[in-house]
Amino acid sequence: MAATKILGWRYEPPYDFYNNEYDTEAVKELLENNYFVVVNDNDEVIGFYCAGSSAQVPTGAQVGAYTEDIIDVGLGMVPTLTGKGNGFTFFSFVLESLYKTYGNVPVRLTVATFNERAIRLYEKFGFVKEMEFTTDFADFQTMRKM
Numbered sequence: 001m002a003a004t005k006i007l008g009w010r011y012e013p014p015y016d017f018y019n020n021e022y023d024t025e026a027v028k029e030l031l032e033n034n035y036f037v038v039v040n041d042n043d044e045v046i047g048f049y050c051a052g053s054s055a056q057v058p059t060g061a062q063v064g065a066y067t068e069d070i071i072d073v074g075l076g077m078v079p080t081l082t083g084k085g086n087g088f089t090f091f092s093f094v095l096e097s098l099y100k101t102y103g104n105v106p107v108r109l110t111v112a113t114f115n116e117r118a119i120r121l122y123e124k125f126g127f128v129k130e131m132e133f134t135t136d137f138a139d140f141q142t143m144r145k146m
Contacts, residue, residue, distance in 0.1 A: 002048070003004060003030040006076065007020045009076070010127055013084070029054070033052075035048065035050045038093065046090070047081075048075065049074065051073055051101070052071070052072060055074030057133075065130075065133055066142075069115060070108045071106070072107075073109050088124065095145075106146050107144070108142055109143050110142050112140075119141075129142075
């Protein structure tokens with residue numbers, strides 16, 4: 001099951017921030033919400049993305065980060081592929097999939113501010129920083145592509 005694989009991914013510090021716990025609630029989140037699995041030509045799970053409120057950080061809603069009606073996207077790639085130049089192709093696929101589903105609409109994402117590698121990638125796609133907010137466990141910024 002793809003959800004089990006995704007929840008078992010373990011990233012090296014500082015990206016271990018993105019490690020998930022495997023429990024019933026986490027599996028339920030992946031299976032019952034707007035999550036999509038990305039597989040390679042060998043049918044191996046290489047990533048996932050989610051759209052809508054599943055891609056939002058709950059504290060962000062409390063501070064007004066998600067007041068506009070825009071498609072939010074969240075994503076994750078298997079740890080063995082990160083940091084090796086695969087992000088551009090992967091994110092291109094995610095955006096193309098979103099546009100096929102929702103049309104040519106504005107897209108927003110939320111990223112931890114320490115994740116400069118991801119922020120540089122998103123900027124290559126024309127995403128610009130909108131706002132920052134802090135949670136109990138990290139600082140985040142929203143970015144938008146028009």
